[in-house]
Amino acid sequence: MSRKVKISAPGKIILSGEHAVVYGYPAILASAGCRLKVEIAPSKKDLEIISRHGGKLVEYGLKKAAQALREKTDIKLRIEIDSEIPVGSGMGSSAALAVAITAAFFKFKKLPWDLEKINSIGYEIEKKQHGNPSDGDNTIATYGGFLWFRKESEKQKIFSPIKIEKKLPRLFLIDTGMPKESTKEMVSLVRSFYNQHKRKVEKIFLEMEKVTKAFLRYVLKEERTPFQDLLRENELLLERLGVVSSSTRQIIRGIEELGGAAKISGAGGKKGGSGIILAYHKNPDRLLSFAARRNLDIFSVKLGEEGVKVE
Ligand code: MEV
Numbered sequence: 476m477s478r479k480v481k482i483s484a485p486g487k488i489i490l491s492g493e494h495a496v497v498y499g500y501p502a503i504l505a506s507a508g509c510r511l512k513v514e515i516a517p518s519k520k521d522l523e524i525i526s527r528h529g530g531k532l533v534e535y536g537l538k539k540a541a542q543a544l545r546e547k548t549d550i551k552l553r554i555e556i557d558s559e560i561p562v563g564s565g566m567g568s569s570a571a572l573a574v575a576i577t578a579a580f581f582k583f584k585k586l587p588w589d590l591e592k593i594n595s596i597g598y599e600i601e602k603k604q605h606g607n608p609s610d611g612d613n614t615i616a617t618y619g620g621f622l623w624f625r626k627e628s629e630k631q632k633i634f635s636p637i638k639i640e641k642k643l644p645r646l647f648l649i650d651t652g653m654p655k656e657s658t659k660e661m662v663s664l665v666r667s668f669y670n671q672h673k674r675k676v677e678k679i680f681l682e683m684e685k686v687t688k689a690f691l692r693y694v695l696k697e698e699r700t701p702f703q704d705l706l707r708e709n710e711l712l713l714e715r716l717g718v719v720s721s722s723t724r725q726i727i728r729g730i731e732e733l734g735g736a737a738k739i740s741g742a743g744g745k746k747g748g749s750g751i752i753l754a755y756h757k758n759p760d761r762l763l764s765f766a767a768r769r770n771l772d773i774f775s776v777k778l779g780e781e782g783v784k785v786e
Pocket of ligand 1: 492493494495496497565567605607608609610611612658662740741742
């Protein structure tokens with residue numbers, strides 16, 4: 476009988492290009508220093524899932540992985556999920572789960588470790604959760620680091636690791652509250668906006684592409700625009716897309732008034748919070764005291780961590 480296996484996959488942030496990436500524009504994705512762990516062990520009982528969230532998604536993921544690999548699922552397993560990634564906050568928790576459960580199944584079945592396959596099965600699982608995702612979230616959970624990602628068509632996605640030459644400044648994540656909408660709903664909200672005002676939305680995407688390329692040049696030491704200006708420009712474009720709620724906009728304006736900058740990361744949220752925001756201030760104490768005054772959770776974040784791995 477196979478032994479116990481433990482796999483982890485990272486959460487993510489999007490430095491630039493969320494939503495636009497669904498329409499074939501580029502995005503820069505980075506893995507974050509918080510991880511989701513999946514442990515699979517043989518069990519005497521039928522499938523037993525221990526998870527604070529997404530038991531159904533775990534079961535679906537397992538079935539999908541088994542199907543794709545033409546392996547049996549009628550095995551008695553105990554699956555335990557332990558995650559540091561906030562759920563429904565734009566940090567790719569479902570993608571990390573999809574990738575980690577697939578990779579754990581690979582390892583449990585002693586199949587050769589194949590990142591390309593793990594990623595493509597992870598994508599199929601993500602579709603169940605997000606409808607029409609770009610493929611970006613599972614790709615960064617699989618490969619980690621910093622990725623330049625572009626979906627040219629459903630079958631042709633281009634991504635390449637970015638070799639960071641200029642370290643990013645110290646960045647923080649601030650929790651603006653859980654969005655009332657799912658990623659799927661936010662993606663379809665942008666879709667309706669796009670269908671109604673195609674030229675207007677394409678203009679926003681084109682501007683977004685310019686900012687994404689400027690971010691790329693920034694980390695390659697080819698750009699002079701200060702980091703915080705890029706962050707601000709990016710956020711304003713996301714606001715024009717209608718994916719940032721008024722309470723989140725207020726928080727971000729507050730940070731800007733202090734001389735800092737912040738942007739949402741991921742699908743955003745319109746009615747309640749907009750998930751986590753990526754925040755910068757040249758004097759981090761200003762951000763910390765801002766968050767404390769407003770009773771907002773704030774964390775320092777490390778980016779560019781390893782992708783899916785055996786623990
Ligand atoms: C979600 O993390 C990012 C979106 O661009 C959707 C996607 O890429 O699938 C909003």
